[in-house]
Amino acid sequence: MSVSKENIRNFCIIAHIDHGKSTLADRLLEKTKSVALRDMTAQLLDKMDLERERGITIKAHAVKLNYVAEDGQEYYLNLIDTPGHVDFNYEVSRSLAACEGAILIVDATQGVEAQTLANTYLALDHDLEIVPVINKIDLPSADPERVSKEVEDVIGLDCSEAPRVSAKTGENVEEVLEQIVKLIPPPVAEDDKPCRALIFDSVYDSYKGVIVYVRIKEGKIKPGDTLRMMATGAEFTVVETGYMRAQEPEPCKELTAGEVGYITASIKTVSDARVGDTVTTVENPAAEPLPGYRKVNPMVFCGVYPADGADYEALRDALEKLQLNDAALSFEPETSGALGFGFRCGFLGLLHLEIIQERLEREYDLDLVTTIPSVVYKINLTDGSQIEIDNPTHYPDPGLIASCEEPFTDAHIYAPADYVGTIMDLCQDRRGVFVNMDYITPDRVDIHYELPLNEIIYDFFDSLKSRTRGYASFDYEISDYRASKLVKLDVLLNGDIVDALSFIIHSDKAYSKARKIAERLKDNIPRQMFEIPIQIGIGGKIIARETVKAMRKDVLAKCYGGDITRKKKLLEKQKEGKKRMRHFGTVEVPQEAFMAVLKLDDND
Amino acid sequence: MIMTDKPIGLYIHIPFCRSKCPYCDFYSMRIDEGLKQEYIEAVKREIQKSDCIFDTVYFGGGTPSQLKSQEIAEILSVVSHTDNCEITVECNPSDTGRENSIFDFDVLASAGVNRISMGLQSAVDGERKALGRLSGKEEVLNAINKCHKAGIDNISLDLMLGIPYQTIESLNESVSFCINSGVKHISAYLLKIEDNTYFGKNRDKLILPDEDTVSDMYLTVSETLRNNGFNHYEISNFSLPGYESKHNCKYWECKEYLGIGPSAHSFIDGKRLYYDNDINKFISEPELIYDDKGGSLEEYIMLGLRLSKGINFCDIKQKYSYNFNDGFIDYCRFLQDKNLLNLTENGFALTPEGFLLSNSVICELTDRL
Numbered sequence: 001m002s003v004s005k006e007n008i009r010n011f012c013i014i015a016h017i018d019h020g021k022s023t024l025a026d027r028l029l030e031k032t033k034s035v036a037l038r039d040m041t042a043q044l045l046d047k048m049d050l051e052r053e054r055g056i057t058i059k060a061h062a063v064k065l066n067y068v069a070e071d072g073q074e075y076y077l078n079l080i081d082t083p084g085h086v087d088f089n090y091e092v093s094r095s096l097a098a099c100e101g102a103i104l105i106v107d108a109t110q111g112v113e114a115q116t117l118a119n120t121y122l123a124l125d126h127d128l129e130i131v132p133v134i135n136k137i138d139l140p141s142a143d144p145e146r147v148s149k150e151v152e153d154v155i156g157l158d159c160s161e162a163p164r165v166s167a168k169t170g171e172n173v174e175e176v177l178e179q180i181v182k183l184i185p186p187p188v189a190e191d192d193k194p195c196r197a198l199i200f201d202s203v204y205d206s207y208k209g210v211i212v213y214v215r216i217k218e219g220k221i222k223p224g225d226t227l228r229m230m231a232t233g234a235e236f237t238v239v240e241t242g243y244m245r246a247q248e249p250e251p252c253k254e255l256t257a258g259e260v261g262y263i264t265a266s267i268k269t270v271s272d273a274r275v276g277d278t279v280t281t282v283e284n285p286a287a288e289p290l291p292g293y294r295k296v297n298p299m300v301f302c303g304v305y306p307a308d309g310a311d312y313e314a315l316r317d318a319l320e321k322l323q324l325n326d327a328a329l330s331f332e333p334e335t336s337g338a339l340g341f342g343f344r345c346g347f348l349g350l351l352h353l354e355i356i357q358e359r360l361e362r363e364y365d366l367d368l369v370t371t372i373p374s375v376v377y378k379i380n381l382t383d384g385s386q387i388e389i390d391n392p393t394h395y396p397d398p399g400l401i402a403s404c405e406e407p408f409t410d411a412h413i414y415a416p417a418d419y420v421g422t423i424m425d426l427c428q429d430r431r432g433v434f435v436n437m438d439y440i441t442p443d444r445v446d447i448h449y450e451l452p453l454n455e456i457i458y459d460f461f462d463s464l465k466s467r468t469r470g471y472a473s474f475d476y477e478i479s480d481y482r483a484s485k486l487v488k489l490d491v492l493l494n495g496d497i498v499d500a501l502s503f504i505i506h507s508d509k510a511y512s513k514a515r516k517i518a519e520r521l522k523d524n525i526p527r528q529m530f531e532i533p534i535q536i537g538i539g540g541k542i543i544a545r546e547t548v549k550a551m552r553k554d555v556l557a558k559c560y561g562g563d564i565t566r567k568k569k570l571l572e573k574q575k576e577g578k579k580r581m582r583h584f585g586t587v588e589v590p591q592e593a594f595m596a597v598l599k600l601d602d603n604d
Numbered sequence: 605m606i607m608t609d610k611p612i613g614l615y616i617h618i619p620f621c622r623s624k625c626p627y628c629d630f631y632s633m634r635i636d637e638g639l640k641q642e643y644i645e646a647v648k649r650e651i652q653k654s655d656c657i658f659d660t661v662y663f664g665g666g667t668p669s670q671l672k673s674q675e676i677a678e679i680l681s682v683v684s685h686t687d688n689c690e691i692t693v694e695c696n697p698s699d700t701g702r703e704n705s706i707f708d709f710d711v712l713a714s715a716g717v718n719r720i721s722m723g724l725q726s727a728v729d730g731e732r733k734a735l736g737r738l739s740g741k742e743e744v745l746n747a748i749n750k751c752h753k754a755g756i757d758n759i760s761l762d763l764m765l766g767i768p769y770q771t772i773e774s775l776n777e778s779v780s781f782c783i784n785s786g787v788k789h790i791s792a793y794l795l796k797i798e799d800n801t802y803f804g805k806n807r808d809k810l811i812l813p814d815e816d817t818v819s820d821m822y823l824t825v826s827e828t829l830r831n832n833g834f835n836h837y838e839i840s841n842f843s844l845p846g847y848e849s850k851h852n853c854k855y856w857e858c859k860e861y862l863g864i865g866p867s868a869h870s871f872i873d874g875k876r877l878y879y880d881n882d883i884n885k886f887i888s889e890p891e892l893i894y895d896d897k898g899g900s901l902e903e904y905i906m907l908g909l910r911l912s913k914g915i916n917f918c919d920i921k922q923k924y925s926y927n928f929n930d931g932f933i934d935y936c937r938f939l940q941d942k943n944l945l946n947l948t949e950n951g952f953a954l955t956p957e958g959f960l961l962s963n964s965v966i967c968e969l970t971d972r973l
Contacts, residue, residue: 529964530942552819554963557794557840562615562855562869564903565876565895571906575967586938 098215101184114473189258195219236265298346305342617865626802677715701743709754760789914953
């Protein structure tokens with residue numbers, strides 16, 4: 001049945017993390033009877049275990065809801081749930097581009113946070129109608145009055161009509177549905193124009209191939225049409241079109257302008273259906289793609305190695321499978337003297353890195369060693385050329401370097417005013433350049449810094465949270481490259497460089513970092529048959545040194561009444577233990593020593 | 605039936621103890637007269653089932669001296685052995701060294717016993733007490749005397765290193781006691797705390813010397829005993845020339861032996877075998893269980909490196925038609941540089957420092973075969 005365009009509403013939900021986005025989505029599904037109550041589970045749209053456990057949305061999800069409004073008419077609400085993390089900003093922007101409106105959830109106990117603002121600005125950039133909703137009114141510390149005022153003051157949104165709800169208990173959720181119908185405009189959509197559909201997500205399905213989630217802006221698409229991806233040029237024949245429902249997809253005979261739905265077309269990898277690309281049909285081709293597509297480039301790189309070298313092929317398979325579903329993940333083989341064969345992987349950010357690592361370990365049962373994450377540095381050589389480095393191993397000889405540049409970010413930290421001092425200390429320590437500071441309300445501030453990306457990719461957010469007891473929120477975007485004094489630190493064990501532990505660092509921080517690394521290694525490398533010198537050097541110059549003393553005693557004294565098998569088993573066990581170690585010449589280093597160096601943070 | 609054409613070793617396990625020592629995880633129980641008689645009969649039956657000649661016999665335990673000397677003689681009466689067979693009985697000085705003790709070394713000597721091994725563990729009373737040892741030093745000296753009178757002069761004392769309260773000084777006292785007692789053989793074991801023992805369960809409460817001190821203790825004992833004419837012929841064993849334990853050397857030289865009794869192990873015809881840890885099963889339906897194949901090159905090296913004579917290239921070539929690769933020899937040189945191993949044109953052997961690290965060294969070496 002064709003739907004009147006007047007009765008379609010395409011919207012997304014935006015919020016700071018933990019403000020209740022997924023819970024509200026659950027309630028909307030429930031109130032529109034999209035899911036039978038007995039099938040309801042928390043965070044229904046977050047299908048990955050990891051999403052449910054971490055309480056975050058990693059992939060965008062979409063669902064079509066039928067709602068009979070108070071005016072007696074039936075509406076079709078397309079809810080697009082977006083990832084809520086800065087690593088996935090581009091995905092968020094594409095989801096927003098598929099909508100006419102956005103529900104902005106603000107926690108009645110917390111107020112406006114970094115991502116509340118960042119997401120709101122993003123939504124305003126896309127000319128979305130924003131419907132503020134004050135959530136968590138069931139909590140004793142909720143102060144909807146104050147928070148409403150904060151939203152009005154900070155964002156300039158009228159909150160007098162804003163529903164005050166509890167997504168947890170379901171209280172007042174109907175009001176949200178009514179406001180969606182009333183405030184968010186229906187799509188402006190013309191079926192007769194050449195076809196243009198925006199891909200806002202794509203997922204790989206082993207039976208159907210890639211399922212492409214689209215918003216049809218103009219024209220229509222039906223099975224049998226030939227699709228063309230305007231950025232990649234790839235063409236496919238449409239097998240199926242349909243709507244996303246909460247539980248099972250619902251095939252339909254065509255998707256028309258204004259609708260949100262899915263397309264399958266025997267597409268083998270998600271890189272052929274990139275988020276942000278425009279789909280058109282060969283039958284009715286569009287001249288221009290929709291605006292806003294860009295290929296997302298990885299910002300953070302690290303080496304990923306199997307703990308057991310025999311798992312190399314399994315790791316490759318796993319990465320290939322994840323890449324089917326994640327066009328932003330890049331990887332290429334690399335070899336490390338220390339870690340053997342592995343892959344240099346590129347990620348959007350640290351959360352993306354952690355998620356991929358966790359999925360590799362959990363879903364593919366791999367035991368991994370990762371190297372210190374690195375950003376992409378630009379190195380200007382004395383011969384006038386410029387190279388880009390994402391792996392310390394490729395760092396050129398210092399004699400060949402004329403100058404270095406590192407990526408900077410434009411970062412905003414929102415926090416109670418009490419924490420300004422400690423936050424500024426942290427930012428100064430991370431080589432931040434102070435830009436300005438705004439009081440959002442008398443007791444909340446927006447601290448604006450320019451921070452080098454390599455100072456925040458690792459543990460910045462953790463440090464920030466621990467310094468502010470979790471009250472600060474943080475948002476950043478990459479701004480530019482700036483000249484920087486960089487050096488490469490090398491770790492030498494028994495005189496040999498361990499390539500996997502090398503990393504690039506600002507020269508001001510080299511000495512203190514080197515000392516900490518040497519201490520950490522000393523504490524985590526077990527005593528061996530002989531003394532092991534640990535040295536940290538820049539070029540040929542050693543700047544820190546520790547020694548692991550030689551082990552003295554490792555012997556089975558007793559002869560166990562001729563029980564040789566017992567002896568043999570003990571030695572075999574010892575050899576097994578040895579196998580789990582990484583070998584550098586004659587030095588054995590346990591996995592934990594690597595982890596200890598990688599996990600070095602401010603508190604050490 | 606167990607049959608060999610050449611003489612082999614015989615180990616007889618006597619699983620009875622007056623009380624369990626807090627560090628010991630060998631199979632043993634309190635003695636019970638009825639069970640004891642049945643056990644002796646079962647041991648004799650099992651020995652007679654085999655058709656072997658023995659050139660070493662070793663009564664170990666448990667505590668063999670929980671048997672009467674006549675009962676040991678009775679068991680020996682069914683053992684076919686060579687004329688110059690080494691026959692050792694482990695004795696607890698508190699069973700044998702007291703004035704009123706009925707344990708009779710003359711009976712043992714007439715039955716062919718020519719070697720006695722006794723647990724001193726420490727010459728310091730407080731240390732011995734912490735090990736749960738009941739006997740005093742005097743009983744040890746008494747027992748040694750009795751042995752000599754019975755014509756048994758090949759006596760070994762056990763010492764323990766790294767035990768609670770021990771210091772380098774107190775250890776030197778124990779070592780001097782051993783040397784002065786005139787024994788021909790000393791075993792010096794590093795205490796290893798096994799999980800299923802009293803010590804293992806009370807690890808946190810033990811006051812033990814640290815790893816460096818224990819290592820120094822071991823090297824000191826080695827040096828002192830060598831200065832006094834003893835050979836450090838195996839990781840934990842020292843003897844005057846010619847008084848090495850022939851029986852124990854069979855274990856380390858991959859030679860054959862038959863072990864009788866619950867938990868006793870055998871190595872016969874390339875097979876490692878054992879009886880279950882169950883005295884009742886041993887009495888009613890004894891069964892030699894196959895454990896693993898034995899005698900591989902790796903095993904030979906693992907065991908041979910316990911001996912100060914080490915591994916001989918010609919032996920390896922003869923027994924296994926194997927020549928060590930360059931990487932292996934390079935690694936031996938590396939260990940030699942670290943003073944852990946001596947490499948000659950004939951073979952290689954561990955130094956006392958190497959003995960202390962023998963597990964690691966053996967792992968590294970056998971990985972390079």
